[in-house]
Amino acid sequence: MNDKKASQSELAGIGRRKFLNTAALAGLTVGVAACNDKPAASAAPSAAAPAAAPAAHAASEVGKYEVAPGQLDEYYSFSSGGHSGECRIYGLPSGRLFKRIPVFNMDCLVGWGVTNESKKILGTKPDGSLKYHTGDTHHIHPSYKDGTYDGRYMFVNDKIHGRLARIRMDTMETDKIVELPLVQGFHGTFPDKRDPVDPAINYTTRVFCGGEFAIPLDNNGKNMDATADYRSIFSCVDAESMEVRWQVLVDGNCDLVASSYDGKLACTNQYNTENGVHYEDMMSAEMDACLFFNIARIEEAVKAGKFKTYGGSKVPVVDGTKAGNPDPKTSLVCYVPVGKNPHGVNASPDGKYYACSGKLSPTATLIEHDLVLKWFDGDLKDAREAVVAEPEIGLGPLHTGFDGRGNAYTTLFLDSQIVKWNVEAAIKSYKGDKTAQPVVDRLDVMYQPGHGFTSMGETKDADGKYFLSDNKFSKDRFLPVGPLHPETAQLIDISGDKMKLVADHAVYSEPHDSIIVPRNLVRTRQVYDIDEFPNAVKDAKDCRVERKGKKVTVYLTSQAPTFGLREWTVKRGDEVTIILTNLDKVEDLTHGLAIPKYDINFIVNPQETKSVTFIADKPGVYWAYCTNFCHALHLEMRSRMLVEA
Amino acid sequence: MNDKKASQSELAGIGRRKFLNTAALAGLTVGVAACNDKPAASAAPSAAAPAAAPAAHAASEVGKYEVAPGQLDEYYSFSSGGHSGECRIYGLPSGRLFKRIPVFNMDCLVGWGVTNESKKILGTKPDGSLKYHTGDTHHIHPSYKDGTYDGRYMFVNDKIHGRLARIRMDTMETDKIVELPLVQGFHGTFPDKRDPVDPAINYTTRVFCGGEFAIPLDNNGKNMDATADYRSIFSCVDAESMEVRWQVLVDGNCDLVASSYDGKLACTNQYNTENGVHYEDMMSAEMDACLFFNIARIEEAVKAGKFKTYGGSKVPVVDGTKAGNPDPKTSLVCYVPVGKNPHGVNASPDGKYYACSGKLSPTATLIEHDLVLKWFDGDLKDAREAVVAEPEIGLGPLHTGFDGRGNAYTTLFLDSQIVKWNVEAAIKSYKGDKTAQPVVDRLDVMYQPGHGFTSMGETKDADGKYFLSDNKFSKDRFLPVGPLHPETAQLIDISGDKMKLVADHAVYSEPHDSIIVPRNLVRTRQVYDIDEFPNAVKDAKDCRVERKGKKVTVYLTSQAPTFGLREWTVKRGDEVTIILTNLDKVEDLTHGLAIPKYDINFIVNPQETKSVTFIADKPGVYWAYCTNFCHALHLEMRSRMLVEA
Known part of the structure; x- marks a missing residue:
C-alpha cells in the first residue's frame, strides 16, 4: 500500500489484512487457522499455465542483483536447515547453495555418520551404531569479538534431542556436539x-x-501427572x-x-x-x-x-x-x-x-x-x-532485524508481510506523542514469513543492505514438484526508503534462522594440514595391512588416479579399520571411497585423513572405488578388497 | 577463441589446450594427472579480493536469463546426486533447487529411512535397521511413450550396492528399489x-x-585369484x-x-x-x-x-x-x-x-x-x-547431447570445454571429404566437465535450447567454503550458432547426469489422496491407543495447529507403532512429528499417512512436536507421550 505500483494481488492482500486487523484477532487465539485462509484461496499452481506474476523490481533494475558467470557474491548466508538436521551456506544476492554442512543428520556423500571421526562427534550406542540419526536445527550464530563476527565458530541447536553443535568456520565442518541434560x-x-x-x-x-x-x-516415568x-x-x-x-x-x-x-x-x-x-x-x-x-x-x-x-x-x-x-x-x-x-x-x-x-x-x-x-x-x-x-505493527509478528540506521524490520506471519518500523518513532509514540508514526513501510512476501534477518544485523556492524525473509509457504511461486513444496527465501533490498523485493530463492525445508555476512569476514582453508590428523598415512609407501589377532588395519592413501594399495586381503569375521589419507595437495581435488555391500561411503579432501571400522562378514571380491570425480581415469581408480571365506 | 571478446583467461586456456593436443596424449595413458595442471595453476580464491571475471554474456543480455520474483522457470532439470545418494529437482534457467528426492540416502526431514513405509522400500536387516545407509546415484532417466517422456516414472541407479530405484513423477517420491544380483x-x-x-x-x-x-x-571368497x-x-x-x-x-x-x-x-x-x-x-x-x-x-x-x-x-x-x-x-x-x-x-x-x-x-x-x-x-x-x-574433437571427451538440428555437444574433461560438432559433417569427413569440418564451435567451461546434456536431448523432441555442463571442479567460481567446494552446473544457450554461457549454478556434489524437461511435460499432485493409504486415520475422532499384549498402536491425526491426541500413555518395553494421518487438505500445509530422545522425525504432507515403530525403552514425559512450520500456533502444536516406568 506504500507502493503506488502495487499489483492487484497486493491490493487484495490489503483488504484481507485490514479485515484481520479489525476482526480476526479473537478468533485466532481459539485456534481458527487464520493463516490458512490465504493459501487456500490462492489458485493451485499449474506448470503448463504459470501465474503471470509481474516482476517485483522495475525493468530498469533487471540484472542489478544478478551474479553473472565468473562473478562472486557479495555476501555469505549461513542458514539452519530445520528438521533436515543440517546447516547450509548460500551466496547472496545470487541465492546459490554452496555447501550443506552435515550436523545432526547423516550425509553419505561426505561420510558423516559413516566415518569413525564423525561417529565420535555424533555419539554412538554401545554397539557402535549412531545414537541418533535425526536433528532439528533452528538457530545458527557465529562467535563474536568486539561485537562482530570473528570467523572462528558457528553454533547451532538441535531441538529434537537437545544438542548444541559447533562448526569450525575455517573448514565449515562440525567439530563438536554436546547433549544438554534435563532439556x-x-x-x-x-x-x-x-x-x-x-x-x-x-x-x-x-x-x-x-x-x-x-x-x-x-524424568523417570514416575511423576508424570504432576504437571505443575x-x-x-x-x-x-x-x-x-x-x-x-x-x-x-x-x-x-x-x-x-x-x-x-x-x-x-x-x-x-x-x-x-x-x-x-x-x-x-x-x-x-x-x-x-x-x-x-x-x-x-x-x-x-x-x-x-x-x-x-x-x-x-x-x-x-x-x-x-x-x-x-x-x-x-x-x-x-x-x-x-x-x-x-x-x-x-x-x-x-x-x-x-x-x-x-x-x-x-x-x-x-x-x-x-x-x-x-x-x-x-x-x-x-x-x-x-x-x-x-x-508499537502495533501487524498480525503474527515473529522476528526482527535491524538496519543500523534506527529501523527495525519484523516478519508478520499472518499478514505475510515485512513491516519496517522506526525505533525512535516507536519510543516517542509510546511516550504519548501522537504525531509519531512508527510504521514507515510494508512489503508483501510470499507467503507466511518465519524468520527474517538483515545483513550483519546481529552485530554492531549492521549495514542495512539486505533483508532476507525465510517464508514457510511458497505455494505458487515455483514450478510444482509434488506435495512437498520448497520454501521461499525472498531477498529484499533495504538500502533505500522503500523495501524492494529483488529475488525469490527456493530453499529446501526448513531454514529457521540465518545470518548474512560480508565475504571479507570469512576466511576458509581450501586444503587441510596433513599433520592435523594423528593417524595420517603420509606416504604411499606406508600403505600396508597390519593384523593384531582379528583386528586388521588397512593403511591407505589416495592420489589421482590410484589408491595406494591395488588390493588388500582380510579374513571373514575380521574387524577391519581402513585409514585413508588423501595425499593430493591440489585445491578441490577430493577423492572418495565406497565399498559395495559394506555400506561404506565417504570423501577425503586434499591432505585430509578419515577412517572406517567394520566387520568383514561377507566373503568375496569387493571393488573399493573412488566416488568423487577426480581425474580422467577416475573410473579406473579402484582397488580390490578380498575377503577370504 | 571463437569469441572475439575472449578474456585473457580464455586465451591462456587456448595455449594450454594446443599444448595438450599436440604433446600430452601419450603421457596421459601412463597416469600423468594432466587434468590437475589447470586447477593447480589457478590462483586460490580469496573471498576478500574476488576474481574480477568479466560477465560472460554481453551487457545487452543482462537479465535475459533471470527469473524475476513471481515468474516461473521454463524447464525442470532432474538430476542425480552422486554419492549423496539422492536426486534433485532444479528449475532452469534460474538454477533454483526445488526439491531433494531421497532415494538411497537417509533424509530425516521427510523421514526417509525413519518411517516404516520408507524402510520397507529401502530394505532392512532382520533386526529392523536399514540394510544400507549409503548410495551413489549416477543416471536418472524418465519413462517414455512415443519416443518422449510420459511423466510416469524416473529410474535411477545406485552404483555402490547395485540397486535400481523408481521415482513416481506425480509425487516425486521413490516408490520401489530393487537390488540386482551378481552386480x-x-x-x-x-x-x-x-x-x-x-x-x-x-x-x-x-x-x-x-x-x-x-x-x-x-562371489564366495574361494575363487578370488581366478581374475580371468x-x-x-x-x-x-x-x-x-x-x-x-x-x-x-x-x-x-x-x-x-x-x-x-x-x-x-x-x-x-x-x-x-x-x-x-x-x-x-x-x-x-x-x-x-x-x-x-x-x-x-x-x-x-x-x-x-x-x-x-x-x-x-x-x-x-x-x-x-x-x-x-x-x-x-x-x-x-x-x-x-x-x-x-x-x-x-x-x-x-x-x-x-x-x-x-x-x-x-x-x-x-x-x-x-x-x-x-x-x-x-x-x-x-x-x-x-x-x-x-x-571426428577428432578434443581431449577427454565424455558425454554428448544433441540439439535436434543435427549437432552434437560433447563435454571435454581434459580440455575443460564443450565442443559442438555437426553430425553430417563428421560423416562426410569420415568418408574422406576433406572440406568437411565437423567441429563448429568450442566454449570453455569452468572446470573439467563430466556430464553434459541438452534440453529434451534424450528424446525425439530435442529442442536445441539449452545445454547444461555439470563440471567436476568449481575452484574460483564461487565464494570459498572450505576444502569441499561445490561443483558448477553451467547453463549454455545453444539456440544460436555460437554457444553462450549464461549462468553459473553452484551444486552440491555430485550430479553425474541430468535431464532437462519443459514444464508442460510434468504433472504433479499437490495433495495426496487419503484413500491411497490403507492405514489412514480418517477422522480426528478415530484417534486412539490400541494394545495387543506388548504391541501398542497409536492412531493419530494432525490438523493445524493440533494433533488428534493431547497425550498418550504406553509402558516401558512396549513396541509402539504411531500411525499419523495429516487431515489438512490445503496445499503445502505439511506437518511433522518429532519425538525427543526417540530419534523420530518425519513429515506428513496434506492427506498423507506415515507410520513409525519403536520400542518404548526410556520412561518419562516426551513432547511429540510438529517440526514443519504450519500455523501461527505451530510452536504450541505438541502432545505428550507418557512412558510409564
Missing part, C-alpha cells in the same frame, strides 16, 4: 559477545541455550570445551535467545508462562514474558554452591523461577512482561534495545537494556517499566 | 522406449542396467514390477547405457575390455567397445531356457560374451570397437546414431543404428563397419 525441545541459542566481568575477554566464551518444553526434572512441577531449563555451554557450565530453572517455556553487547545479560522470550500442558492453557494469559539472565550473578551463585543437580546430571542448576527470586537486587533473572505468546527476541546493533515480538499480539515490545540493569539494581518498581515502546 | 558397480541405466516385437507397446516396460565391476560369478573368470553383468528390470527379468554375461566393464528408439537395441559403452584388475591392464588395449544387445533375441533365448543361474540368484543369465556368440546371425550381443576407455554413449534424437566418446582417445565414435541391425542379420563383415564417423 527437551532446545530451541533458541546465542553466543555471548564478551565476559560480564573481565574486560579483557571481549569475545565469545559462552553459548546460551533456551530449553522449550517443560518436563519433570527427574514440570520445568524448562536455560543452559550455558563453554564455547571452547563445549561442556555445559551451568543451567537455570525457569518458569514458562524458553523460545528464542539473544545476548547483550556488554556481556552482562542473556535473554529469552517466553510463551506458556502459564506452564500449561494443553494447547488452550498455553494461551490463557494475556501477557507472557521476556526473561533476562544476570550472567555474573548466576556464575557467582554457582561458585558459592547455591545450586542443585537433577536426574543424574552433574551440571549445577540454579533457581531462576519467580518464586525463587523475590528481590531484584539478588535476583538471577528478570521477567519482563510482554505481549501474548511472543516468538522472537533480537538485540539492536547499538546494544540499547531488545525487540520481542508478540505473535498472538499485533505488537513488538521494545525493552531497554539499561533499564533492565536498573531493575537488577533495585531501581525500577516493576520489570514492565523496562519497556520503552510497544 | 557390483552398477553404473549406467536407461529405460527402453518401446517393445522390440509388439508394436502396441510404444512405451517403457524395461529398464537396462550396466554392471561395471567384474567379479567372480559365485571375473565377469560383469548387464541386467534388464521390469519397469512395473521392478523385478529383474534377465541378465547377460559380458566381456569388459559396462559403463553408460542407452536405448534405441525402435525398441530393438540397448547399448553400453565399455572400458576395460581387457578384463584387467589392475589400473594399467585396464588401459593396455588401443580399442575398447560399444556393445549392442539384441533384446528380442535375448528374450527368446530366455524363453527357450538357454540360460544359467549363479550364486543363489534365480534370475536367468544368458551368455553375451564374444566367445559365446561366434555367429552374428544368432548373436545376442554385437561388440563394436571404439576408441580407448570410452565414457559415454548417447542416442541421437532421430534414432539413427549413437555417439560413443573416447575419453582416452580424442574422438567421438558415431555408430549407425541400421548398420548394427545389419550386423545382426549377418550382412556386415565386421562390427566396426557400423561406425560412420569418428
